Amino acid sequence: MSKKIGLSSFTNSESALKQYQQLGKSLADQQHEKLSIQLSVFQQALANFAKNHPEEIKSNENLRKEFTSLCFSVGVDPLAASLSKKSASKNKNASLWSKLLGDDNDEFYNELAVKIIELCKKLEDVNGGIVAVDELLKIMTNPDSPNSIVDLTESDIEKSVELLSTLDPNFKVITVGDQNKKFIRSVSKELNNYETKVFEICEIMGYATVGILVDNYRWSSYHSKDVLEEMVSFGFLWVDVDPVYGEVHYWDPSWINKLERGT
Amino acid sequence: MSSKTRHKIPKYWHFAHLTASYTPILNQHRTESIALLVDSVGLYQGNFKIHNHQNGRIYLTNERLVYVDNDDPVNCSLYFKLIDVISDGGLKFYNGFLKSSPKITVRFKDDNNISDDSEGGLYEADGLFESIESTQSNKDKLKDPSIERLRATDMSQASSVGSISGNSDIFETGDFEIVSWKCKICQFVNKISSENYELDKLLNPNLNTGVKFPNCVNCGIQSTKNGIISAIKKSRNKKLKLKQKELEALKDKDLIDLSDDVASSESVVKSKNINQCLVCTFVNHPLMKNCEICGSSLNNFPKKPTLKNARNLIMLDTEDPSDGNKEAFQARSIKLSFRGNFNGGNNNNSNDLKKFLSKLQEMIDEANLKDIMKRANKNENVQKIIMSNPKGPSDSSVSNEAKTPRIKTGISALESNQGHIIKKNEFILESSLEDLNSLMSKAKELNNLIKSFDKVINVNSISNNEYQKTLDESKSTLGIGNTNDSFHYLVLNNNFNFLNKLDNKEIFYKELARNLAIFIQNFVFGIGDNSMKLITNEYSGGIISLIDLYSLYNISLGFNNNLISPSDLLESVSYFDSLKLPLKFRKFEKSGLLVIQDSKCTDEEILNQVTDFLINKKFRLQNSEVIDSEYQSVENKIKGSGEYFRGINIQTLVKEMNLSVAILQEILDIGLMNGSLLIDEDISGTSYYLNEIDNYEW
Known part of the structure; x- marks a missing residue:
């Protein structure tokens, strides 16, 4: 490129710079795209390996260690892989076989318990330590993730949590409302009657307001507000002000996720 | 008997x-x-x-x-x-x-x-x-x-050398006979060796004409004939006696009896006594590292009785x-x-x-x-070392550039180079996925590749945030985040696998307890070496809840490796006491929370960590610009100086201190009870404050 002089060189250099930037960006984008495809393919393949060759990996100590660390570094959870493998075989061998193969199932629930603890810890920030079982299930079986677990059921989760309650009496499944909606509680806070009622409402609507509580349960508005705000302070509910009526909506955080996914 | x-x-x-x-x-x-x-x-x-x-x-x-x-x-x-x-x-x-x-x-x-x-x-x-x-x-x-005893024998040996000084002591270094004699003028204990002097000639009074008696090393005065002769005689007698005793005590070469009698203690001394200076031939005390006479270092210094010995x-x-x-x-x-x-x-x-x-x-x-x-493969190993010679972390990209025949410049080169890298990555990935063996044989290469992924991303951080996000997301779903490396460490270091083969339940639980103790101390509390702590945080009190422990520990066991069950864990932690491990297992009365605690770590100490944290946080807030100005001005009005403690909610504390909510709740409650903390409850949650009312000058 011949070097330009004079006033025009200013405008030219500016446009050239822009072009370079664009080029650079498109290059980087391409690279990024290819790399992420490679990565996701590799993740998937690694997860498949974990599913298909569990015995080989298990029997060789060094292999196992290498494999595990490899999995961690690319963001594949070997636990999830082994879980889905086991859960598949568990369902196949239902009834009689499951009794005979008790050991393997124990293993399955132990692994699942580890997974549940991880997720509950992670979600504690969002929901204050109370999470719906079906939400947990949805996260664990999310097909987009390389770490999804196939054939997992709610009752599996409940069973694992039951095992865990020996370690922490506060960690357990609680049931709310007429539809027996199940939640896992990982904090020491006991839900009182009022609070379970609020969860019932949230189950249907996704949120509760003072007005709804007053209308349905005949609570005083002071009392309703008090209950709701206390739940907010524990982190169970999130506050949102309705843009039209100015009414305060107290949202169940799991619904926030649902809405997000919907859009 | x-x-x-x-x-x-x-x-x-x-x-x-x-x-x-x-x-x-x-x-x-x-x-x-x-x-x-x-x-x-x-x-x-x-x-x-x-x-x-x-x-x-x-x-x-x-x-x-x-x-x-x-x-x-x-x-x-x-x-x-x-x-x-x-x-x-x-x-x-x-x-x-x-x-x-x-x-x-x-x-x-x-x-x-x-x-x-x-x-x-x-x-x-x-x-x-x-x-x-x-x-x-x-x-x-x-x-x-x-050890005491060994010391004692050394001491007695040292003193015995001195006490015999009346005239002599004899040692043998290699083939030479060494006689020590004491100078009558300056009392210095000299040593003569048969290497330099023909001792027999010295002994024989008839042949003494041509023989020169040794001079004192210290003062230079020649020794007297009688003195030397008696020294040699005494030392020879002693040597004879020694030999006899030796024969009794030391029949087998391997056996060195360390019982208290003099003979054996001296035999120990003797066996070690090759500590002759190479420069001046002075025979030093076996524990000397440098020659006492000329100061040169003693290479043949025998291994001193260490703890191990x-x-x-x-x-x-x-x-x-x-x-x-x-x-x-x-x-x-x-x-x-x-x-x-x-x-x-x-x-x-x-x-x-x-x-x-x-x-x-x-x-x-x-x-x-x-x-x-191993013996057969010695040469192969050499080759392997050469092969795996590390080229640095950016291995793949560097070698790639090196391999391209011409070093091109310009944008097209950039593009083609990039294509190259991606091809190569593809090749590694594909070939590694053929079967398990090839996967594992390429494990190192793959790890390098993944590192280079990270590198590329960091360099072009403008548009690759998304990629970073994907990786971060998938990592964070595992709950590993940045502690990735320590996880490697962890997985590679936990050798608990064998325990599944134990049939005896009690041994199993005891061994699990021991392994748990190492695990907790090294990776959770980080007592030995902070670098391997999973939870890298300056404040992480010596306390962990059983639930957290269960999750961490099982992750450390790695893939598909017979995880322990909750009841296993519960059973084995109850052995901490009887095995005298430095951990204790306790239950918080109020919430029924079960925790493992460092036995030296008390609730007060953890509470102190919390208050320390609150105090430090105050300074951090002052320096940072995050605090909004309105708040700042209100704050200044309230206290004038601007020095105050801002409240903190439990979630923030959890993150900062890396304790679980339940444990922190208990600790904070203790703080509230003893008056070091105050709380403020409102819709945004419960905030904890340091209790300054007690210290305030009204």
């Missing part, structure tokens, strides 16, 4: 180094793994019990058999290497009869074939695990009676010391006596024992095979 005598350890025994919770430290290359464990075992040397080694656990690894004493693990733990055992017929099983417990006799190769000890350091702490020794050795050095002494409970010892040490065999539950003719137990026996044989065979392979 059985008598006890101390003996230097036979060559096949080695002193075992232990972790802080009294489990053996495994080899530094991480190729060792524990296969089996048996409790209540006693050791025999030949046919005699080894004193203080009668109640311990033995760990069978793929390289060694380690005995860890239950009563005094620090001083009485031994191991032998499996390759030292005679591979064919080296094991003999005795089923036990009436009161005698079942035994396995292990026979060793002769001394020439025993693997040398130069790699003994392999099984010592390498900083990963805090060795029990590093914390206790100093104390031990002072306490250990055998002292430990290498074992005592036998023998009926007849003179016969028995000799026999026992010549037998080149030891016995493992299985007490405890193996007693009696119980079928299950003897089956267990047979299982152990066959496993032991299997391991010995494997170890021998490995040894042979």
